[in-house]
Amino acid sequence: MRRRIYADGLRTLARYRLRTFLMMLGVVIGVTALTLILTIAEGTEQKVLDEIERMFTANNILVRAGGEEMRAGPLSGGPTTTLTPADLEAIAGEIATIDRWDALQMIGSRQVTYRSAATETRIFGQTPQSETLGGRTVLDGDYFDEGHMERAARVALIGTDLVAELFGDQDPIGQQIEIGGVPFRVLGVLEPMGTDLHGMNRDDEILVPLSAMMRRLMNVDHVLFGKLHVADPDTLEATAERVATMLRERHSVGPNDPDDFTLITPLEVRRMVARSNRVFSLVLPLVAGVALLIASFVVANLMLGSVNERARELGLRRAVGARAGDIVAQLVAETLVVTSAGGLVGIGLGLWGARVVEGLLELPPVVSWPALVIGVTASVVVGVLAAVAPARRAVAVDPVVVLR
Amino acid sequence: MIRLIDVTKAYLQAGATPVHALRGVSLDIHSGELVAILGPSGSGKSTLMNIMGLLDRPDSGRYELGGCNVAERSPDELAVLRNRTIGFVFQSFHLLPRATAVENVELPLIYSDRPNIRQRALAALERVGIADRASHLPGELSGGQQQRVAIARALVNEPAVIFADEPTGNLDSEAGAGIMALLRELYDAGRTIVVITHDADVAGQAGRQVRIVDGAIASDRSTPGGQAPAEPAAARTMEGA
Numbered sequence: 186m187r188r189r190i191y192a193d194g195l196r197t198l199a200r201y202r203l204r205t206f207l208m209m210l211g212v213v214i215g216v217t218a219l220t221l222i223l224t225i226a227e228g229t230e231q232k233v234l235d236e237i238e239r240m241f242t243a244n245n246i247l248v249r250a251g252g253e254e255m256r257a258g259p260l261s262g263g264p265t266t267t268l269t270p271a272d273l274e275a276i277a278g279e280i281a282t283i284d285r286w287d288a289l290q291m292i293g294s295r296q297v298t299y300r301s302a303a304t305e306t307r308i309f310g311q312t313p314q315s316e317t318l319g320g321r322t323v324l325d326g327d328y329f330d331e332g333h334m335e336r337a338a339r340v341a342l343i344g345t346d347l348v349a350e351l352f353g354d355q356d357p358i359g360q361q362i363e364i365g366g367v368p369f370r371v372l373g374v375l376e377p378m379g380t381d382l383h384g385m386n387r388d389d390e391i392l393v394p395l396s397a398m399m400r401r402l403m404n405v406d407h408v409l410f411g412k413l414h415v416a417d418p419d420t421l422e423a424t425a426e427r428v429a430t431m432l433r434e435r436h437s438v439g440p441n442d443p444d445d446f447t448l449i450t451p452l453e454v455r456r457m458v459a460r461s462n463r464v465f466s467l468v469l470p471l472v473a474g475v476a477l478l479i480a481s482f483v484v485a486n487l488m489l490g491s492v493n494e495r496a497r498e499l500g501l502r503r504a505v506g507a508r509a510g511d512i513v514a515q516l517v518a519e520t521l522v523v524t525s526a527g528g529l530v531g532i533g534l535g536l537w538g539a540r541v542v543e544g545l546l547e548l549p550p551v552v553s554w555p556a557l558v559i560g561v562t563a564s565v566v567v568g569v570l571a572a573v574a575p576a577r578r579a580v581a582v583d584p585v586v587v588l589r
Numbered sequence: 590m591i592r593l594i595d596v597t598k599a600y601l602q603a604g605a606t607p608v609h610a611l612r613g614v615s616l617d618i619h620s621g622e623l624v625a626i627l628g629p630s631g632s633g634k635s636t637l638m639n640i641m642g643l644l645d646r647p648d649s650g651r652y653e654l655g656g657c658n659v660a661e662r663s664p665d666e667l668a669v670l671r672n673r674t675i676g677f678v679f680q681s682f683h684l685l686p687r688a689t690a691v692e693n694v695e696l697p698l699i700y701s702d703r704p705n706i707r708q709r710a711l712a713a714l715e716r717v718g719i720a721d722r723a724s725h726l727p728g729e730l731s732g733g734q735q736q737r738v739a740i741a742r743a744l745v746n747e748p749a750v751i752f753a754d755e756p757t758g759n760l761d762s763e764a765g766a767g768i769m770a771l772l773r774e775l776y777d778a779g780r781t782i783v784v785i786t787h788d789a790d791v792a793g794q795a796g797r798q799v800r801i802v803d804g805a806i807a808s809d810r811s812t813p814g815g816q817a818p819a820e821p822a823a824a825r826t827m828e829g830a
Contacts (some may be wrong), residue, residue, distance in 0.1 A: 189698075189699045189706070190699060190700070193699050196688070196692070200685075200687035200688065201687070497683060498685055501683050501685070501696070502696065502700070503668065504642075504644060504671065504677055505671065505672060505677070505696055505697040505700065505742070506668050506669060506671050506672020506673070506697055506700040506701065506746075507668060507672075507699075507700050508664075508665040508668040508669065508700070509664065509665060509668075510665070511668075511700055584644050585639050585644050585645050588644075588677075588679060588683055589635075
């Protein structure tokens with residue numbers, strides 16, 4: 186008997202195609218927006234996590250020159266010049282749990298030329314350990330080694346975009362370029378990496394041995410960052426404390442003075458990620474809720490209008506024997522079918538749209554399962570919610586009044 | 590079949606004195622009768638039909654349908670009772686405009702547990718003589734045809750009684766005569782039919798006429814032209830038994 190009522194509800198939907206279409210459209214728009222936003226958010230988050238994973242494996246302690254109060258960092262304020270490769274070497278030699286280290290110095294922009302081709306680009310100086318510690322190696326040619334490091338050899342690894350810009354189709358390996366007027370030999374081409382979290386194109390940069398960077402390009406004896414690799418991640422936090430103690434000693438920081446360095450451990454990074462995730466987890470349900478609310482209003486309104494328009498039909502159904510529950514069942518079935526179908530279409534459109542946006546923003550293509558679950562749930566919830574008010578009104582229809 | 594004992598019904602109007610639509614109506618209608626309830630507009634005959642049709646409840650008095658007191662029934666039980674025992678025919682047909690004739694006739698069956706609803710609906714259309722219009726929309730049918738669809742809908746659940754409220758009111762005289770002939774045919778086949786009308790000619794075709802004036806029964810008589818109610822009805826009951 187209920188099956189007949191549901192079937193009749195479907196026929197009613199078919200009889201009022203325009204209204205059915207508009208109702209569905211409301212849900213489609215709501216769920217599409219929902220799926221799109223959630224999927225892109227998840228893609229963004231995934232990208233952040235990937236990047237963080239790459240930068241901070243569970244084994245690394247990052248040492249940044251400058252104290253906590255200099256959050257903006259040495260790149261914007263005056264540079265802190267106290268962190269040196271010697272510090273890192275000494276620490277790695279003293280603390281047994283640290284097996285490898287790397288350090289980084291950087292020039293934001295400098296002219297690079299090859300024959301008549303010239304451009305401005307970013308230069309990094311790092312140790313040979315960066316190949317394993319940084320997770321980025323060369324596509325072609327060779328990475329620089331300890332020998333290059335000791336000699337402060339003028340060799341360079343260059344990004345793929347820079348290769349295209351300076352060399353075109355030519356093979357860059359072994360060619361001589363000039364960085365700020367200093368000749369360097371191209372040793373290798375860096376693996377493509379795309380755009381990073383700071384919006385920097387990591388394929389438009391040059392990596393040289395740290396020693397060459399410091400002596401030949403900058404003439405400094407300090408670095409911006411150090412990276413200490415701990416063999417056993419379990420000892421990392423304890424190691425970080427010893428590193429702090431050693432650095433304070435080496436930099437003669439008084440007992441009441443603030444540190445002139447900042448240690449960033451995976452634990453702290455995870456805290457940072459959790460903080461930014463909190464933004465996601467607060468804003469996204471809000472957005473989802475708003476989309477759901479709008480869809481509910483649209484569907485409920487159309488359904489209410491439908492009930493008013495169909496007062497006679499509903500009164501007639503009561504007169505010929507429909508119980509209150511039968512009327513409610515029919516209306517709920519009608520809205521559920523419309524909203525579920527709309528929800529599925531919305532999810533499809535949303536995922537497709539998200540793919541397009543992910544392509545444009547170079548985000549990893551993710552399928553946001555929460556988005557799918559929320560989308561399906563939302564459309565069902567919308568269907569039930571949107572049926573409540575109309576159903577109440579429908580049940581209140583008095584056949585005596587409408588069938589006069 | 591139908592027994593009303595001293596039934597009253599008043600409607601409250603905002604700020605005005607209550608309208609006493611029925612003032613103590615007592616009426617017996619037997620199985621197999623064709624009864625016309627006759628009266629001018631405002632006499633309370635529609636209220637009477639609504640109460641007899643279980644669409645409304647009396648304020649006081651007793652209403653027994655098929656031997657049971659309906660005052661004790663819940664709204665859902667009344668709905669089931671309407672579905673099984675009552676068929677309605679309205680002055681303005683009240684067909685679903687976007688549903689075909691056969692779908693309209695199926696409507697009461699949707700709320701029943703009878704099998705083969707499509708065949709039953711088609712059979713009912715056949716019975717009222719418009720099986721060939723089964724897949725037409727009401728708008729594509731004449732008034733007389735629409736009322737036939739409505740009668741088929743009233744018939745389809747094989748109810749104990751059919752209430753027809755001004756069934757010819759929206760029809761021209763020819764179509765109206767056809768509808769009355771159809772109701773007579775159904776009566777001849779043993780149906781209980783109550784026709785509510787203000788038209789003395791229509792009422793004259795019924796074997797029994799109950800005249801309502803100002804919410805009370807003014808007269809109740811069987812016309813010589815119509816069939817005498819008690820005797821044939823009793824005969825039919827005995828045949829059926």
